[in-house]
Amino acid sequence: KRLVLPAALAAGVCVLLGLAAAQPELKNAQRRTVRTESQVMFVVDVSRSMAAARSISSPTRLARARAAVVRLRTAVPDVPSGLAGLTDRVLPYLFPTAAADVFDETLRRSVALESPPPQQVNTNATSFAALTALARDGFFDRTAKTRTCVLVTDGETHSYATEDVARALDGPRGCRLLVVRVGGGNEHVFGVDGSPEAGYAPDPAAAAKARQLAEVSGGRAFDEGVLDSAAAALRSAASVGPVRREVASATTRALAPYAAALALLLTVVLVVLRLRRPRLRLIRTYA
Known part of the structure; x- marks a missing residue:
């Protein structure tokens, strides 16, 4: 014994x-639910006016726009989402993906002031006319039957043909438009010395321009102060269609x-x- x-x-x-x-090895896979026929493209205005703020120490319009995108993205976690920047053109940073970590990292690293830089030198470089690119330049996958565009902007655009934008977004490759406006008439772009830049003045018609864009495109417009309503509208528009289960992340332990x-x-x-x-x-x- x-x-x-x-x-x-x-x-x-x-x-x-x-x-x-x-x-x-012990492998563990975490799965997520993903919409297979619905996609969202967040378009963030990155023109110079988005550097405006209420004071030198206050968050800029661009910082508030990024925060709004984060909040709205969490409202549709199962919908593949992409990112793009707007000046007088639209530049994609990220095509729609269900990977929230990739989306967040792209938002943090790539969405920056004047990226892309405007092609033309103007006091007001933003042009909503550039949004027609959303319907023709492959921002959405061909399998996406439900397409939603969320534009976060201060609304300070120079004149454009509203009918052209409405026609493009309402076409077979277009998207449902939601506009979220950030900014106010009491904001300024501050220079390195802390004083307001003399070359910039807020556009008093900016809020009306944002509403007009949404109306002619058959969409809806929201102010940054009512993001809950914007999130509800986004869920209603985008959280539709079939879903599938896929591997979100896999961990391996030796x-x-x-x-x-x-x-x-x-x-x-x-x-x-x-x-x-x-x-x-x-x-x-x-x-």
């Missing part, structure tokens, strides 16, 4: 070492270190047992 336990421990050590040598550690522990126990084994004592007898 004294030999049974050491033998079992020795066998366990051999098994565990063999297991460690095989390099076993089990070899655990098997090796347990083998070492059993070896220590085996050594201790051998050291504590009672020794036979010789008894001398005298004739």
Whole structure:
């Protein structure tokens, strides 16, 4: 009986070492639900006027626009979403994806002032006419039957043909438009010395221009102060259609270190047992 336990421990050590040598892994996949026929494209105005703020220490319009995009994106977590920047053209940063971490990283790194820079030098570089590109330049996947565009802008655009934009967005490759306006008449673009730049003045008609764009395009317009309403409208427009389950992330954990550690522990126990084994004592007898 004294030999049974050491033998079992020795066998366990051999098994565990063999297991460690095989390099076993434990794989864990997290899945998510994804809309297969609906996509959203967030278009952020990145023109110079988006640097305006209420004070030198207040968040700029662009910072508030990014925060609005984050909040609206969380309203449709199962809808693949992309990002683009607007000046007098629309530049895609990210095509629609269900990977929220990729979306967030792109928003943080790529959505920056005048990126893309305007092609023309104007005091007001924004042109809503550029939104026609959303219907012709492959911003959405061809499989997307439901397409939603969320424009976050201060509304300070120079004149454009509203009918052209409405016709493009209402076409077979167009999208449902939601406009979220950031900005106010009491904001300024501040220079490096902290004083307001003389070359910029808020457009008093900006709010009306944002509403007009939404109206002629058959969409809806919201102010940055009512993001809950904007989020509800986005869910209603985009959270439709069939869904599928897909792998969101997969983690792999190596089990070899655990098997090796347990083998070492059993070896220590085996050594201790051998050291504590009672020794036979010789008894001398005298004739």
